[in-house]
Amino acid sequence: MGAMARMSPQERREAIVTAAMAVMERQGIAATTVRDVAAELGTSSGLIHHYVDSMDDLLAEAFARAAGDDLATTRAAVESGQDAVDRLALFFDSYARADDDFGMQRWLEAWAEAARRPALQRASRQLNEAWHSLLASIIRDGVEHGTMRSDDIEAAAWRVLSLLDGLMLQVVAHGALTRAQVDAWSRAGAERELGLRPGVLGAVSARSM
Amino acid sequence: MGAMARMSPQERREAIVTAAMAVMERQGIAATTVRDVAAELGTSSGLIHHYVDSMDDLLAEAFARAAGDDLATTRAAVESGQDAVDRLALFFDSYARADDDFGMQRWLEAWAEAARRPALQRASRQLNEAWHSLLASIIRDGVEHGTMRSDDIEAAAWRVLSLLDGLMLQVVAHGALTRAQVDAWSRAGAERELGLRPGVLGAVSARSM
DNA sequence: GGCCCTATTGGACAAGTGCGCAATAGGGGT
DNA sequence: ACCCCTATTGCGCACTTGTCCAATAGGGCC
Incomplete structure (x- = not known):
């Protein structure tokens, strides 16, 4: 039960944006939170800001x-x-x-x-x-x-x-x-x-x- | 410095809605909070919920x-x-x-x-x-x-x-x-x-x- | 095989939210 | 003049938000 599979920066960034799209589709733009995107990915919320400057x-x-x-x-x-x-x-x-x-x-x-x-x-x-x-x-x-x-x-x-x-x-x-x-x-x-x-x-x- | 001037329920309700309109105009609907409306009125935030069921x-x-x-x-x-x-x-x-x-x-x-x-x-x-x-x-x-x-x-x-x-x-x-x-x-x-x-x-x- | 780089963790943090409640105070009716 | 009713206070509560950071762990290079 360790960290999520390590991915290359490009792959991970891509995965983050894709996950954000999915959450957006489901809950709307305004209701899309960092934690929701992280949950969608199955990773921690801290990871998001490692690749993205701001919400x-x-x-x-x-x-x-x-x-x-x-x-x-x-x-x-x-x-x-x-x-x-x-x-x-x-x-x-x-x-x-x-x-x-x-x-x-x-x-x-x-x-x-x-x-x-x-x-x-x-x-x-x-x-x-x-x-x-x-x-x-x-x-x-x-x-x-x-x-x-x-x-x-x-x-x-x-x-x-x-x-x-x-x-x-x-x-x-x-x-x-x-x-x-x-x-x-x-x-x-x-x-x-x-x-x-x-x-x-x-x-x-x-x-x- | 005591409580705000006491008003009749009708007057107060009216004043609250008017204040909410002013804040809405200035900050937008989504950014209008209970505390903002109270501040606009010059009263406490608790008063709002005394007259209004929900935001x-x-x-x-x-x-x-x-x-x-x-x-x-x-x-x-x-x-x-x-x-x-x-x-x-x-x-x-x-x-x-x-x-x-x-x-x-x-x-x-x-x-x-x-x-x-x-x-x-x-x-x-x-x-x-x-x-x-x-x-x-x-x-x-x-x-x-x-x-x-x-x-x-x-x-x-x-x-x-x-x-x-x-x-x-x-x-x-x-x-x-x-x-x-x-x-x-x-x-x-x-x-x-x-x-x-x-x-x-x-x-x-x-x-x- | 070991080491280092960095992807990843998980929670701390401060700011903000709507709402509720015990305490207060002020005005109208007697 | 007094008293009671209720408008009003001011804070607490539980929760959510974005952002940040020290600690951890896993994989690629020597």
Whole structure:
């Protein structure tokens, strides 16, 4: 009954961040404590601070990893699209598929915690920017190929993203809307925003039938 | 130096909630403690629990009061409108005027805290519903008088509100957008949603010139 | 095989939390 | 003027938090 198996610094750091992600997923960002992460790892709490400067840093890194994974998933899904319209449809598909996911809840907690945790705020802002950037690149492609219309691509991307976020908020925070409504309405909003024919972005339910 | 001036239970309760609101405004919901509220009042911490069952209840009541005041302000502003379109424009005016306000930040914190505080969650859901209801009543009026078009008033209200929320999120949480952009884009979105002529909801900047 | 480096331990620490309770004091009703 | 009711006090309690540090132990290099 001695110490936990000795690991290389890289492995251990990795394990710590992974454990933090798991606890975050289960209990939320604000309720994730050093001791919880240590318990998840099966090690002592002192070990955490041997690899991490502060709890703020750890939470920021765990959030960045989790949210970054989500972004990477969507990015990968989008890449398989034939043209811009197809890629935009895949963007919504991928977003909607995070159905049983805590994606949006995570963002909510990050925004609120950001007031007290500078590192977490930096991570959140950077990832938000990356999502906008992904969406803008799809739209830019569509405009250049003449399949989408927009005289301000950046702005259009913000509007599409904001509608999606606002609708998701109602699902996660209030339970006032269903995922299906968010899915249909956000696609319809994007179609109008980008001068697409209504329905071309196809709701999941419609396309899977 | 004896006890604080004796007050009637009603006055004292009122004073406690008011003090809690002030602390909430200054430090945020999550960072509002019993001792902070007592210090704001200039009384002892024990007094708080003599009037309030739990911190959850107190925070919920303080949030409900603060957010309820915001809603009442907008409701009052809206009532002075001549017709539905005018009232909708006033709705956006009132929302935009809360410029130096902590309105949206308060909602953010409420959503995140709601996970741990049932009473706060109830208050937040109820007020959210009230905002939607106010917006829906304006739209219903417009549709009935033929100045607005919508085949699903409830849904339209959710979409207008969600776009506004999503855009505000970018201002408050990330600083990625400006209030002016939110104002212009949310009005334009509502005009499209309700079949209004572009510009009739008039941005604040345009109308004040 | 032994030694040293460092990963790992486990608890101390100070600061903070919500809540409860015995003691106090002040004002209104008689 | 007195007395009782209760608003108010001020501290204690049990618990949690992040952070730190001396002690320990295990594995790789000579």
